[in-house]
Amino acid sequence: MRDNIVALIVEAARELGDQDEIELPVELTADTRLFGEDGILDSMALVSLIVAVEQMIEEQLGFAVSLADDKALSQKSSPYQTIGTLADYAAAQQGASH
């Protein structure tokens, strides 16, 4: 499941990059930093990505997640630090709902 979510986040990031003309690295992996130091997105782009990922998970993987989080912009414990941590966060939510 995590791999599926990682792939989906990469797809969402690519779409967002095209739409908003954001220059993204050639390779996006689970270790790619999304936000903060060396992050590929600014805070508004991060918001757009989170929303897109929520919608794509529901559409393509068939379950609803809420990726809203109070620790969103915290450098240390944000679930949005990397593509991998975001995937873990979404997967944990799916696990919790079953």
Place this chain on the structure above:
Amino acid sequence: MSQPVTLITGTRKGIGRYLAEHFVARDHQVIGCSRSPTDWDTPGYQHFELDVCDEIAVRSMFSAIRKSHGRLDNLINNAGIASMNHSLLTPLKTVERILEVNLVGTFLFCREAAKLMQRARHGRIVNFTTVAVPLKLEGEAAYVASKAGVKSLTDVLAREYASSGITVNSIGPTPIDTDLIRAVPKQKIDELVARQAIKRLGRCEDVANVIDFYLREESDFITGQHLFLGGL
């Protein structure tokens, strides 16, 4: 342009019902919601039964809208409740319920609508505040506080959503002859109306007129504004 998709909360009766019929007549695809079923129906209107503060139900309605329409053009946050009472005689449960429906419900709908609208980089959100806010109306402390909250929420969301092409404005109606004010003594309403520049009760048409203005394509440079009826 294809038919606009317009979501209106609190459409079972009163202003909400009027607005639903108004926008159906203007060829919008109208989606409405209320806690209980409507005793009316019209082609071009789809109803959801839910409580506006029930996050799971609200999110699943938005998911259904995304699946069936693929977008949302307009959100009209009309649902609201009031309770006329001196604060010393107001149970906390009443305060919590008013804040929940009027403020938390509005927040939830704005958030979910903006998620849908930002994909299209276009959207219009209209929230409901009230003339009771600038009038600092005694006997409506919780209601006025909740609607002042809606006004501030509108200000901030206008800024947060501007880069996504979404405008967020509010309308502040005067008393209108609906269930919301039916329990209020006539003398109180008369006193209120006397404080307006134009001394008459509001009409649903007055509200629809302001919303029509906010929804116009040409209104894309108007956001974070509050329009009070009756000359407050």
